Amino acid sequence: MxxxxxxxxxxxxxxxxxxxxxxxxxxxxxxxxxxxxxxxHGVTGALLFSDGCFAQVLEGARDxxxxxxxxxxxxxxxxxxxxxxxxxxxxxxxxxxxxxFGGIDxxxxxxxxxxxxxxxVEGILTVQAGTNLLAALRSVVRRDDLARRDELGTExxxxx
Amino acid sequence: xxxxxxxxxxxxxxxxEPSAAAIVPQSPPPEESDPLTGLCSRAALHRVLSETLxxxxxxxxxxxxxxxxxxxxxxxxxxxxxxTGDGVLSRVARRILGAVPRSATVARISGDExxxxxxDGSQGTEVAARLLxxxxxxxxxxxxxxxxxxxxxxxxxxxxxxxxxxxxxxANIALHRAEAEGKNRWCLFxxxxxxxxxxxQALEMDxxxxxxxxxxxxxxxxxxxxxxxxxxxxxxxxTSHLLGFEALVRWRHPVRGIVGPDQFIPLAEEIGLIGLLGxxxxxxxxxxxxxxxxxxxxxxxxxxVNVSPVQLRERRALxxxxxxxxxxSGLAPERLEIEITESALIGDNLETLRDIKALGVTLSLDDxxxxxxxxxxxxxxPFDRLKIDRAFVRELPTGDELNPASARQARWMLQAIASxxxxxxxxxxxxxxETEAQxxxxxxxxxxxxxxxxxxxxxPESELGALIRRLERDGATRDSLTPFPIEEPxx
Numbered sequence: 001m002x003x004x005x006x007x008x009x010x011x012x013x014x015x016x017x018x019x020x021x022x023x024x025x026x027x028x029x030x031x032x033x034x035x036x037x038x039x040x041h042g043v044t045g046a047l048l049f050s051d052g053c054f055a056q057v058l059e060g061a062r063d064x065x066x067x068x069x070x071x072x073x074x075x076x077x078x079x080x081x082x083x084x085x086x087x088x089x090x091x092x093x094x095x096x097x098x099x100x101f102g103g104i105d106x107x108x109x110x111x112x113x114x115x116x117x118x119x120x121v122e123g124i125l126t127v128q129a130g131t132n133l134l135a136a137l138r139s140v141v142r143r144d145d146l147a148r149r150d151e152l153g154t155e156x157x158x159x160x
Numbered sequence: 161x162x163x164x165x166x167x168x169x170x171x172x173x174x175x176x177e178p179s180a181a182a183i184v185p186q187s188p189p190p191e192e193s194d195p196l197t198g199l200c201s202r203a204a205l206h207r208v209l210s211e212t213l214x215x216x217x218x219x220x221x222x223x224x225x226x227x228x229x230x231x232x233x234x235x236x237x238x239x240x241x242x243x244t245g246d247g248v249l250s251r252v253a254r255r256i257l258g259a260v261p262r263s264a265t266v267a268r269i270s271g272d273e274x275x276x277x278x279x280d281g282s283q284g285t286e287v288a289a290r291l292l293x294x295x296x297x298x299x300x301x302x303x304x305x306x307x308x309x310x311x312x313x314x315x316x317x318x319x320x321x322x323x324x325x326x327x328x329x330x331a332n333i334a335l336h337r338a339e340a341e342g343k344n345r346w347c348l349f350x351x352x353x354x355x356x357x358x359x360x361q362a363l364e365m366d367x368x369x370x371x372x373x374x375x376x377x378x379x380x381x382x383x384x385x386x387x388x389x390x391x392x393x394x395x396x397x398x399t400s401h402l403l404g405f406e407a408l409v410r411w412r413h414p415v416r417g418i419v420g421p422d423q424f425i426p427l428a429e430e431i432g433l434i435g436l437l438g439x440x441x442x443x444x445x446x447x448x449x450x451x452x453x454x455x456x457x458x459x460x461x462x463x464x465v466n467v468s469p470v471q472l473r474e475r476r477a478l479x480x481x482x483x484x485x486x487x488x489s490g491l492a493p494e495r496l497e498i499e500i501t502e503s504a505l506i507g508d509n510l511e512t513l514r515d516i517k518a519l520g521v522t523l524s525l526d527d528x529x530x531x532x533x534x535x536x537x538x539x540x541x542p543f544d545r546l547k548i549d550r551a552f553v554r555e556l557p558t559g560d561e562l563n564p565a566s567a568r569q570a571r572w573m574l575q576a577i578a579s580x581x582x583x584x585x586x587x588x589x590x591x592x593x594e595t596e597a598q599x600x601x602x603x604x605x606x607x608x609x610x611x612x613x614x615x616x617x618x619x620p621e622s623e624l625g626a627l628i629r630r631l632e633r634d635g636a637t638r639d640s641l642t643p644f645p646i647e648e649p650x651x
Contacts (some may be wrong), residue, residue, distance in 0.1 A: 013403045062303055073299075074294070083298045086305040
C-alpha cells in the first residue's frame with residue numbers, strides 16, 4: 001500500500017547577515033543541499049524567499065517530510081519558524097521539483113524570475129494564508145520552470 | 161534520524177562552533193545511555209561531571225552546567241500521545257546536540273529534563289540563549305504540528321574544588337528561578353539564590369512546626385501557639401460607633417520574632433498549608449468574638465476574617481470550615497464577615513461564594529478598586545460590603561496641606577466607590593485611615609465605615625477589653641456632639 005502523502009508549509013525569518021551577494025550565495029547553498037537531501041527522501045516542494053522571509057512547502061511521505069523538516073529546523077540561518085499547515089494530501093503540487101525556488105527582491109538566483117506583481121511573502125501568508133501560499137508558489141515555480149526550459153531546451157522538465 | 165543537515169560548514173553565524181553536520185555526539189556506552197534519545201543517563205552525567213571538576217586546572221577554564229526543563233511538556237503527551245511525545249523528546253535531544261560545543265556532554269535526566277555539561281563554561285549563557293530559541297521552534301511529529309518552550313538554569317563552576325552535587329543543585333535552583341519568573345527563559349545561578357532557597361526552606365520548616373503546635377493547642381488549652389490574632393476595630397464613619405473588628409493573623413516566632421503575613425501567607429499557600437492556617441484563624445476568631453461583650457446600643461460586634469483565593473478553590477473544605485467554626489463557637493452567622501480579595505473573583509468562584517453566603521455570614525470584597533474590578537460582574541456577586549483599597553486613602557492629604565491633583569482624584573474615586581456601594585446596597589469601608597483630615601474626607605465622600613491607625617492599631621486579644629471600653633466611650637461622646645454636617649448616602 002502506498003504511504004499517505006502529506007504536505008507541510010512553514011514560514012520563517014532570515015537570520016543570514018551579509019551583502020546581497022553573500023545572501024544569494026547562501027540561498028544557493030541552501031537550495032543545493034535541500035535538493036540533494038529532498039531527492040534522497042523523495043520529498044518535493046518549493047521555497048520562496050522574499051523580504052527577509054522564507055516560505056517553504058514540503059510534500060512526500062509523512063515520515064520523510066517530518067525528517068526533512070526537522071533537519072531544516074536545526075538550521076541557524078533562519079528563525080521565528082511558524083508551521084502554516086501539516087496535513088495529508090491526495091497528490092503532490094510540486095511533483096517535478098525536489099525544491100523549486102522562487103526568489104524575489106533582487107536576491108533571486110535567477111534574475112529572470114523576479115516577482116511579477118507578487119506581494120512579499122509575509123503579506124501572502126498573513127493576508128491570504130495557507131492555500132494561497134501554495135497558489136503563489138505554484139505561479140512562481142511555473143515562471144522558474146519556463147525560464148529553465150528556455151535555458152535547457154528540451155530537458156527543461158528534468159527535476160533537479 | 162538523519163544527521164546530515166542543511167547547515168554548511170561555512171556558516172557565517174557560527175564560525176567558532178562546529179556545525180551540526182560535523183557533530184558526532186560522544187555516544188555513551190549502552191549501560192550509561194538513555195534508550196530513547198541515546199543521550200547520557202543521569203548517572204553518566206554525574207560521573208563525567210565529577211571527572212571534569214576533578215580535572216579542572218587552576219587558572220584554566222571552569223565548566224558550566226545547564227539544566228533544561230521543557231515547559232508544559234505534559235500537554236504534548238496528553239493531547240498527542242506518548243509516541244508523539246517521545247518523537248518530540250528525541251528531536252529536542254538532536255537540537256541540543258546540534259547547538260552545543262563538541263566537547264559538551266548532553267544527558268537526559270528524567271522525562272522532560274535535560275542537562276548539558278560544558279567543559280569551558282564561559283559560553284554557558286550564550287549556549288543557553290541559543291538552545292532556548294532552537295527548542296522553541298515548532299515540531300512536526302506523526303502528523304502533529306506543535307510548539308513548546310524550555311526553561312534553563314545555568315551554573316558556572318566557581319572553583320576546581322566544587323563537587324558535582326553542588327553544581328547540579330545550583331543549576332537546578334537557577335532553573336526553578338527561570339520557571340518562577342515565567343518560563344521560556346534562562347537564568348544564571350547567583351549565590352543569593354542559594355541563600356534565598358535555604359532561607360525559604362528554613363521558614364517552611366518553621367511554619368510547618370508552628371502550625372503543628374497550633375493543632376495541639378486546639379485540643380489542649382495550653383497556649384504553645386506561635387500564631388496570634390490581632391483585632392483592628394471598624395467604626396461607623398458618621399457616628400464613630402464601634403461596629404466590629406478585622407481579624408489579622410500574626411506569627412511570633414521564638415527566634416525570628418514577628419514574621420509578616422506578606423512573608424508567610426504566600427508560603428503557606430504555596431506549600432498547601434493555607435487551609436490549615438485559615439481554619440485555625442476562623443475557629444479562633446469566632447471563639448473570641450463569641451465572648452465579646454454586647455454593645456450598650458446597636459448590633460453585636462462583627463468579626464471579619466480573610467479567606468485566601470487558594471482556600472476559596474477548596475469549596476467543600478472552606479464551607480465545612482466556616483460551618484464548624486460557627487457551630488463550635490456558637491457565634492451568630494451574621495456576626496461573621498468573610499473577606500475575599502478581588503483577585504479571588506478570577507475563575508469560577510461564584511458558586512462557592514453563594515454557598516458561604518447561604519450560611520448567613522456577611523461577605524465583603526477586599527482591596528476593591530485596584531485589581532480585578534469588572535463593574536458589570538460586581539452586581540452578580542453576593543457581596544454585602546466593599547473594602548476600598550488602601551491606596552485610595554493613602555493618596556488623601558494627611559493634614560491641611562494644599563490638595564495635589566492626586567488627592568483630588570483620590571477623593572473622586574472614594575466618592576464614586578461609596579455611591580456605587582450605596583447603589584448596590586453595600587456598605588463601604590475605608591482602610592488605612594491615619595489622620596482626622598483623612599477621616600473627614602472619607603466621611604464627606606460618603607464611605608460608611610472607617611478602619612485605620614486613627615481609630616486603633618491591630619490589638620492582641622488580651623487588650624481588647626480596654627480598647628472596646630475606650631471606643632464605646634468615643635462613640636458615646638460623639639453622640640452628644642453636633643452630628644457631622646454630612647448627608648447620609650442614599651440607599
